[in-house]
Amino acid sequence: MAVNYLNNFNFAAHIQQNLPNGFNQPINNNACPDQLVGRLVNGTFFPYPIRADIDYQVRNNNYCINNLISNDRLVVLLESPHVNEYDPITGQALGPALGSTGRYFQNYFSTLLAASRIFVNLNSLTLDVVLANPVQYQCSLGLNLSIPGNATLRDRNLISCFHGGPTSNDLDHRLQALRPSFVINLCTTCLRQYVTTYITNNYPYNYNFTDGNHPQSWRYPNNRIIN
Numbered sequence: 001m002a003v004n005y006l007n008n009f010n011f012a013a014h015i016q017q018n019l020p021n022g023f024n025q026p027i028n029n030n031a032c033p034d035q036l037v038g039r040l041v042n043g044t045f046f047p048y049p050i051r052a053d054i055d056y057q058v059r060n061n062n063y064c065i066n067n068l069i070s071n072d073r074l075v076v077l078l079e080s081p082h083v084n085e086y087d088p089i090t091g092q093a094l095g096p097a098l099g100s101t102g103r104y105f106q107n108y109f110s111t112l113l114a115a116s117r118i119f120v121n122l123n124s125l126t127l128d129v130v131l132a133n134p135v136q137y138q139c140s141l142g143l144n145l146s147i148p149g150n151a152t153l154r155d156r157n158l159i160s161c162f163h164g165g166p167t168s169n170d171l172d173h174r175l176q177a178l179r180p181s182f183v184i185n186l187c188t189t190c191l192r193q194y195v196t197t198y199i200t201n202n203y204p205y206n207y208n209f210t211d212g213n214h215p216q217s218w219r220y221p222n223n224r225i226i227n
Contacts, residue, residue, distance in 0.1 A: 011137040011161070014168055018156040020149075027141060032081035032093040034132035034174065036067060040074055043123040045110045051095055054130060056177050063177035072181040074127040076105075077171075077195060079187045079214060080135040080158055083142050096131040097215060104218040105131075112218075112226040113184075118210050122182055130178060134171050134187060134195050135161045155190040162194055171195075172202065184226060185211035 012027040034054040038047040055066040084099030086092065097105050113119055139157035143150040161168040175183070183203070185195045196211050203209070212226035 009137075009168060011168075014164060015139075015157045015160060018153060018160060020153070025141060025143075028086060028091050028093075028138045030086070030091060030093045031136040032085050032096060032133055032138070033136075034130055034178075035095045036069065036128060037095075037097075037131050038129045039071070040110075040113075040122070040125070040127040040129055042125075043110065043114055043119060045106070045113070045129065047106050053095070054132075054174075054178070056174060063173045065177050069128050071126050071128045073130055073178055074122070074182040074184070075130045075132055075175065075178055075180040077183065077185045077187060078131060078133050079191055080133050080137060080139040080154075080161075082138065082140045082145075086138065086142070096133050100219070101214075101216045105215040108215070108218050108224055112212065112224055116184075116210050116212070116226040118182060118184075118208055121207055127182065130180070132171075132174060132178075134191065135169065137161065158191050159194065162191060171198070175203065182208045184209075186214050186226070187211075188214045188217075 010029065012029050015027070036048070036052040036054060038045055040046075052067060057064055057066050078096050078101075081093065081096060082101075084101070085094055085096060087094060114123075135158055139161065140150070140154040141157070143153070145151045145154060163169070183199055185192060185199060187195050192211055199209055210227045213223045217223040
């Protein structure tokens, strides 16, 4: 079981201020684990048949992971988990980018990465690929995002969590633990600018960082972009 640094974070309580009057749908308070999902070999992505939750730990005041990962890491930042990332019966978090998002990622990641500005720096490497959500909680609340107002509520929840300080956002600790050589920000538009600013201001990735469109949007050819 992956350890989440925010075990004492009450997501449901944190977002109460964002909810419309009369909102009475249950809120899932379970964090979605980051996962080791595959390997990138010479620029080609090979998904693992079984994913592995990232087991975050703190040892001697240092953030680390309790996973056997032999290669340098590429971390792909997605956003926050939605419906397919949770068991519909138990509410248990399953992992990032499942359902159609996961299929689009597997189908197009290699091709889009090959056109990115960081490809020249990794096309001869073997990298382990980790999918991570900057906000590990279900900011969409499982609502149908095509219904007016629901996507706006998700965005408010995302931004309030991402900017909520150490009680609601531990992305910095997780990146310290993962120690990636490359980072790709594929958050949706509302959060992408904040995450890109955060990464570029706090981590010296230089030419080993880029961003692009969220994999869910890759169903449309014009949106298949990793910069």
